[in-house]
Amino acid sequence: MRELAAHEVAVTPSQLESWRRVGLLPRHRRRGLGRGRGSVVDAVDPLVVEGAAALARHLRQGRDRRLAVLGWFAEAGTPPVRPGACRVPEPPVAAVREALVWALQRSASQRLVEFARSAAGAGEEGQDTLYAAAGRLMGPYRGAANPALVRAALEAGGDVPAEAEGPDFRSMVHVAAAIGLGAQEVGADALAEAFAAFGMFGLTAEDWAQMLGAAERGEGPEVDWGLLQQNADIVAQVQRASDEELVRAREVLVGLRMFYALYMLHGLLLPDTPAQAALRQRIDDWGMFPALDHVIAINPSPRQFAESLTVCLEPPFDNLYETLMKQLAEDPHIFSIPGDDTSPAGFGETWLRTLRELTNPGRAVGGGADNGSGRSG
Template identity: 40%
Template sequence: MTRDDTSPADQELLKLLHDRDLATSAARLERWRRAGLLPRHARKALGRGRGSSSVLDPHTVEIADVLARCSGQGKDLRATVLAWYMRAGTPGAHSRLPVPEPPFEAVRDALVWALRRSPVQRLIEQARRAGDDTETDALYADADKYLARSVGPFGHPGRMREALLDRSQDIQPPPRGGQRSMVNLIALLGLPLGEVSGESFAQAVTDSGLLPGMDGAALAAAFEQAERDGTLEHMLRVARQHDAVAEAETVSPARLARARDVARVLGFCGSVYLLHGFLLPDTPGQQAIRARIDELGLGEAAITAARSVDKVDAANVLGFCLQPSFGHLAEQLDEVMTEHMADVFRRPGEPDSAEDFMAAWLAAVPDAAQR
């Protein structure tokens, strides 16, 4: 479609997007329309014998805005839809109006697509197919490779912060225990009984935050007792029947919206938690959030949510946030976040503006970055 055949309403829309520093094209607008994501313009009669003209709806402008922000060269439209879904309902970057909701069927299709191609889902399926030691060894090797690429090597943010501030030591980010725990959790969901020890099970569960407040030694003992009693096999059979893709295919709008709320709480708190390790000026509000995350054993899950909230990886985050246990955990984090929100980005005794706070953070970074 050339500029000459672009309707006046599309020309106006493209100009508005350009004014917001969003570059797109008439061809891309049409692609979004064919996918059912962008409404077509309404027609307005010009009077007897004068035909009609297209009319730009302000709601269409906001949809095009979020699509332009979530799109990228060569990016699958389903990834764009997931990123849009995670922004929906929040204030828009330009207008501050709430970002509109995408069509739910497009969201559900995108979620199923993303989960099917998820490396974690593929690893679980690989574990379920493993029939001998060679295939089991291949599973562990593949899982280690994936997690080494996808999981940041920063360890607990408090340790990272200490390393950055201590001039006497070289900065060597500590290993992250959750990586091996995730491998064990994947193995537990797929490999035959006996491949994962009670100790490894306990570490995997406590690191994942699936059973907050549980003592690792007690979990390991319960696992081994269930193995001796013969009840473990039944429990694992039930867990292995869970199919994240099948669940996504039938999830309701209300349930997925609840999972998104949970993911947002985890993502915000995880960002605060993670950025402490990168010298974000500390405040009582941040301290309260970090303390509750550590108390609940949610460090790994919160950081994952923070790093994935507007990417294709958001599908994995939405998948585990569909589970009721994470909803209960997010409620506890939300209580702390609400109580301390005024103090999250304000230092004690100082009427900080956002600009002052950012200036203090940027001033703390150069020396550590240079090191």
């Protein structure tokens, strides 16, 4: 208890005992004192203390313990903020899997899949009901505006153009309908609109419609819609994944969060560097920014973390992460402005100066550095 008090968390003995009973914390080793004299703890295991402290940080009044486990798992995969600080130990993977399944079963995504499957065979009435329910569950979410176009508008002192607006993800309802009613019932044009909104691989709705239409007519490669059915059930995905795959998905999610943040901050006049431009180019080459925007949250809730981690089990996100990590290894100087010897301190000062200039009418905004392509954006 003294060690936990040093972590500035309040934990009662009964809480510790309940966490041990459900397998979240191991017991300290005890040494017997002899017949009839009981036992004593010789030394407190620091890993047990760190684990208990992490669990206590994420367990608030009224919050289900499984959400706290997800928060602990997320924290354990994040590098310490303070230099020299110990990394948070891992929670038991069995408890993480249980918490993921519990959270995903209650997610809007899973409820939508289950609703879609229940609508199968219900005719037009069932289809209308499905689309109405999907609209309520998905909401009116739009993707983020294109950061490069936002930056250009800010630097020019003009308005953000309409073409910078992010995709409307409401068309993803067609994917949900295909899961429940079948792809043939939904049609190639509607599915093409949905896939284009998600933005993967940079394909337009016309590109998708051409490919899906050719497949329908038997003029192109056949589409395996079974993969859509299989991957739609996010609970089953987590249940199928190995312990190692869950940990890897967290690594991918944490890494992509960093790259996504850099991409987004470009729109907020973060000083540009050749290393940053190369990373953005990799993301653009894959056409993955809309997909990242749909999946990544910088400060996710445990429920958001659970859904995002499940998506990162998929090969496209894992492969993108590997590509970006290789690019970062080739040029790690993402915060080094060419010709500025004061970085990273100079980098931060340049950014703050640029943001201050933005609020001063009549002053040019000059946050970009030449990235070797003749552009500052």
